[in-house]
Structure formats: structure tokens, C-alpha cells
Amino acid sequence: MDSMELFFISLGTAVVIYYGVKLLLFSRMLFPKLWFPLSxxxxxxxxxxxxxxxxxxxxxxxxxxxxxxxxxxxxxxxxxxxxxxxxxxxxxxxxxxxxxxxxxxxxxxxxxxxxxxxxxxxxxxxxxxxxxxxxxxxxxxxxxxxxxxxxxxxxxxxxxxxxxxxxxxxxxxxxxxxxxxxxxxxxxxxxxxxxxxxxxxxxxxxxxxxxxxxxxxxxxxxxxxxxxxxxxxxxxxxxxxxxxxxxxxxxxxxxxxxxxxxxxxxxxxxxxxxxxxxxxxxxxxRVLYSEHVLQGLQDFVKKTQRTSDSASRAAVENGSRSRT
Structure with missing residues (x-):
């Protein structure tokens, strides 16, 4: 086995171990009561x-x-x-x-x-x-x-x-x-x-x-x-x-x-x-920063805000009617 082949085998092993550890750490988050128990x-x-x-x-x-x-x-x-x-x-x-x-x-x-x-x-x-x-x-x-x-x-x-x-x-x-x-x-x-x-x-x-x-x-x-x-x-x-x-x-x-x-x-x-x-x-x-994505985000928040404002006004009006 030459040095180049040994290098790539070692690199591949390191990558597998690295992502294996990351996967294990992530899997702990699925079961917090098991991994992070609180009395x-x-x-x-x-x-x-x-x-x-x-x-x-x-x-x-x-x-x-x-x-x-x-x-x-x-x-x-x-x-x-x-x-x-x-x-x-x-x-x-x-x-x-x-x-x-x-x-x-x-x-x-x-x-x-x-x-x-x-x-x-x-x-x-x-x-x-x-x-x-x-x-x-x-x-x-x-x-x-x-x-x-x-x-x-x-x-x-x-x-x-x-x-x-x-x-x-x-x-x-x-x-x-x-x-x-x-x-x-x-x-x-x-x-x-x-x-x-x-x-x-x-x-x-x-x-x-x-x-x-x-x-x-x-x-x-x-x-x-x-x-x-x-x-x-x-x-x-x-x-x-x-x-x-x-x-x-x-x-x-x-x-x-x-x-x-x-x-x-x-x-x-x-x-x-x-x-x-x-x-x-x-x-x-570059995807997140595209004008299309940013404009879509603005439009979504504006729509959400209008819906929230309408719901708030309706709640106030209903409350006023119930008090009268």
C-alpha cells in the first residue's frame, strides 16, 4: 500500500468518524429525557x-x-x-x-x-x-x-x-x-x-x-x-x-x-x-440572499401582519359589543 492510498483511507476513516459522532450527538436531541434527565x-x-x-x-x-x-x-x-x-x-x-x-x-x-x-x-x-x-x-x-x-x-x-x-x-x-x-x-x-x-x-x-x-x-x-x-x-x-x-x-x-x-x-x-x-x-x-427570496420574505411578513392586525381589531370590537 503506497502512501497516497494510505492517505485517502485515513481521510475517509476520519470523515466517517466525524459524521458518525455528529449523528450520535444529533440523535441525543431526539430523546432529551433520556440523555439530559432532570430530577x-x-x-x-x-x-x-x-x-x-x-x-x-x-x-x-x-x-x-x-x-x-x-x-x-x-x-x-x-x-x-x-x-x-x-x-x-x-x-x-x-x-x-x-x-x-x-x-x-x-x-x-x-x-x-x-x-x-x-x-x-x-x-x-x-x-x-x-x-x-x-x-x-x-x-x-x-x-x-x-x-x-x-x-x-x-x-x-x-x-x-x-x-x-x-x-x-x-x-x-x-x-x-x-x-x-x-x-x-x-x-x-x-x-x-x-x-x-x-x-x-x-x-x-x-x-x-x-x-x-x-x-x-x-x-x-x-x-x-x-x-x-x-x-x-x-x-x-x-x-x-x-x-x-x-x-x-x-x-x-x-x-x-x-x-x-x-x-x-x-x-x-x-x-x-x-x-x-x-x-x-x-x-x-447566494440562495438566501437572492432578491426573489428576500422579497418573498417581506411579502409573507406583511401578509401575516395584516392578518394579525385584523384579528386584533375583531377581538377588540367583539369585546366592546359584549360589554355593551
Missing amino acids: KSFFTSMGEWAVVTGASEGIGRAYAFALAELGMNVVIMSRTKETLDQVAKEIGETTGRTAKVIVADFTKENIFSDIEDQLKDLNIGVLVNNVGILPTYIPSKFLEFADLDKAIRNVINCNVKTVAKMCKIILPDMTKRGKGLIVNVSSGIASVPFPLYTLYAASKVFVERFSQGLQAEYKDKGIIIQAVAPFGVSTRMAGFQKTNKVTLSPEDFVKNSLQYVRAGDKTYGSICHIVQGWVLQSVPL
């Missing part, structure tokens, strides 16, 4: 309280309810007090747990000292950094935003700064106690450079890299830090799309994602979104 007391063992940002609706609200159902008291944070109070009431009535409300507009400056004061002395075991905003609901090129400076400021404050600041507030006590869980919600579209969502996707790349770096720094302290990157979830941000095999309800997504908290420093949160991530990363960028 019934896993979450409550982290601490008495969970803190969830952006908890007035959607994914954040679902995380707050799920953690309360698992036995934790929850601090729910958003900018709308009336909605938060209603969520807190429902959590108390349905789970028997305590829900503390903190009103905060994360697009603003200089809000974190007050938040830190209100969280002081709480035994916080779980932090879910969920709050985030799109600069615009309709996908747009960077220079086409109506107020670009405001869009930049709001996205950075809400999607980037908040994640770092909330970790700064809560992580120190977790390290002292040697346990804790931090879930930072990213987005599936951050898997590749994504035109028309450039600013939003870039902010979510920060969430992922920040989470992965923190996990490397604090894993030996007993802390679990994970980025969760969902694709389609039926929320206001996604135009309340109808749920199906790939677009999950917030409750179903959160239920699935909590099964993966021991699965590594990044997860897509559900098997259908894991497959979507693989597909997106396999699509040649």
Missing part, C-alpha cells in the same frame, strides 16, 4: 425565585408560568404594569406561587440600579433573559428604518445591554452559592448573517456568544448558562402565526426547551427547530 426538584434546587424579563406575554409569560408550575416563585418584568399584574394574578391562582412584579422599559437608560434594589435579598436560582424587540415588524434594509438612530439605541439597550446587565446583577450570588441556571433567549435567524433582519440578528449573535463565553467561565462554579434560539413561535413578534409542526405555541416551546437545559451552551429548544437550524445553515447564502 423533579431540579429547578427548585437552584433557588427559591426565578426572574423572567419580557414576561407580560409570549415566550416570557410561558417561562414564568412553567417555572411557577415547577414550584418556583417568579419575578416578572416588562414595561406594562397592568398586563404584568394580570399575569401575576393568574400565576398565583393557577399555581399557588408568588409572583412579584417589576415594571421596567428595557429600551431606556439607567434602569438597572432600581431593578437591582428590588431583587436584593431574593434567593434567585433561575434567570430567563427573554425580553427583546425587533426594530420593525416588516423586514427592512438597514438604512430604510424610519428612525434609524432610535432603532439602533432600542435594539442595543433591550437585546444586548439588558442581557449583560441582568447577568451582572444575578450571577454573583449564584457563584457564591455554587448553583444557578441562566437562560438567554436568542433567535434561530442568528444562525447565519440574515438580510432584512441585520440589526436584530446581530444583536442575537451577541446573546449566543455572550452566553457561551459565560458558560466557559462559570461552568466550574456549578452554573448552567445556555442560549436558546427558537425559530417559529406564535407570538406578537411573529404576527401570531397559526401553530403547526414548526410554529409552536409559546407554552409548547417552553415546555420543550426546559428539557434541554443540560444539553449544552446553545440549543434551538425543540427538535423541529433543531432541524430548521440545520436546514438554514445548509442553504447556500
Whole structure:
């Protein structure tokens, strides 16, 4: 056997082993309860309280309810007090747990000292950094935003700064106690450079890299830090799309994602979104970046937004009639 033949045999063997390992790692995601088991007391063992940002609706609200159902008291944070109070009431009535409300507009400056004061002395075991905003609901090129400076400021404050600041507030006590869980919600579209969502996707790349770096720094302290990157979830941000095999309800997504908290420093949160991530990363960028694809994306979101707006108006009108 000559050296060239030996080289190709060795190369082929390495490729087979590489993809075999990848297939094994992927197969683990099909059975999270088997590969990443959690005890019934896993979450409550982290601490008495969970803190969830952006908890007035959607994914954040679902995380707050799920953690309360698992036995934790929850601090729910958003900018709308009336909605938060209603969520807190429902959590108390349905789970028997305590829900503390903190009103905060994360697009603003200089809000974190007050938040830190209100969280002081709480035994916080779980932090879910969920709050985030799109600069615009309709996908747009960077220079086409109506107020670009405001869009930049709001996205950075809400999607980037908040994640770092909330970790700064809560992580120190977790390290002292040697346990804790931090879930930072990213987005599936951050898997590749994504035109028309450039600013939003870039902010979510920060969430992922920040989470992965923190996990490397604090894993030996007993802390679990994970980025969760969902694709389609039926929320206001996604135009309340109808749920199906790939677009999950917030409750179903959160239920699935909590099964993966021991699965590594990044997860897509559900098997259908894991497959979507693989597909997106396999699509040649020249296809994704074609004018036909981008225009189709804009048209789809506009149609979805019109449907969502019509449904919202109908709900308001029906509510008005019922009150009269």
C-alpha cells in the first residue's frame, strides 16, 4: 500500500468518524429525557425565585408560568404594569406561587440600579433573559428604518445591554452559592448573517456568544448558562402565526426547551427547530440572499401582519359589543 492510498483511507476513516459522532450527538436531541434527565426538584434546587424579563406575554409569560408550575416563585418584568399584574394574578391562582412584579422599559437608560434594589435579598436560582424587540415588524434594509438612530439605541439597550446587565446583577450570588441556571433567549435567524433582519440578528449573535463565553467561565462554579434560539413561535413578534409542526405555541416551546437545559451552551429548544437550524445553515447564502427570496420574505411578513392586525381589531370590537 503506497502512501497516497494510505492517505485517502485515513481521510475517509476520519470523515466517517466525524459524521458518525455528529449523528450520535444529533440523535441525543431526539430523546432529551433520556440523555439530559432532570430530577423533579431540579429547578427548585437552584433557588427559591426565578426572574423572567419580557414576561407580560409570549415566550416570557410561558417561562414564568412553567417555572411557577415547577414550584418556583417568579419575578416578572416588562414595561406594562397592568398586563404584568394580570399575569401575576393568574400565576398565583393557577399555581399557588408568588409572583412579584417589576415594571421596567428595557429600551431606556439607567434602569438597572432600581431593578437591582428590588431583587436584593431574593434567593434567585433561575434567570430567563427573554425580553427583546425587533426594530420593525416588516423586514427592512438597514438604512430604510424610519428612525434609524432610535432603532439602533432600542435594539442595543433591550437585546444586548439588558442581557449583560441582568447577568451582572444575578450571577454573583449564584457563584457564591455554587448553583444557578441562566437562560438567554436568542433567535434561530442568528444562525447565519440574515438580510432584512441585520440589526436584530446581530444583536442575537451577541446573546449566543455572550452566553457561551459565560458558560466557559462559570461552568466550574456549578452554573448552567445556555442560549436558546427558537425559530417559529406564535407570538406578537411573529404576527401570531397559526401553530403547526414548526410554529409552536409559546407554552409548547417552553415546555420543550426546559428539557434541554443540560444539553449544552446553545440549543434551538425543540427538535423541529433543531432541524430548521440545520436546514438554514445548509442553504447556500447566494440562495438566501437572492432578491426573489428576500422579497418573498417581506411579502409573507406583511401578509401575516395584516392578518394579525385584523384579528386584533375583531377581538377588540367583539369585546366592546359584549360589554355593551
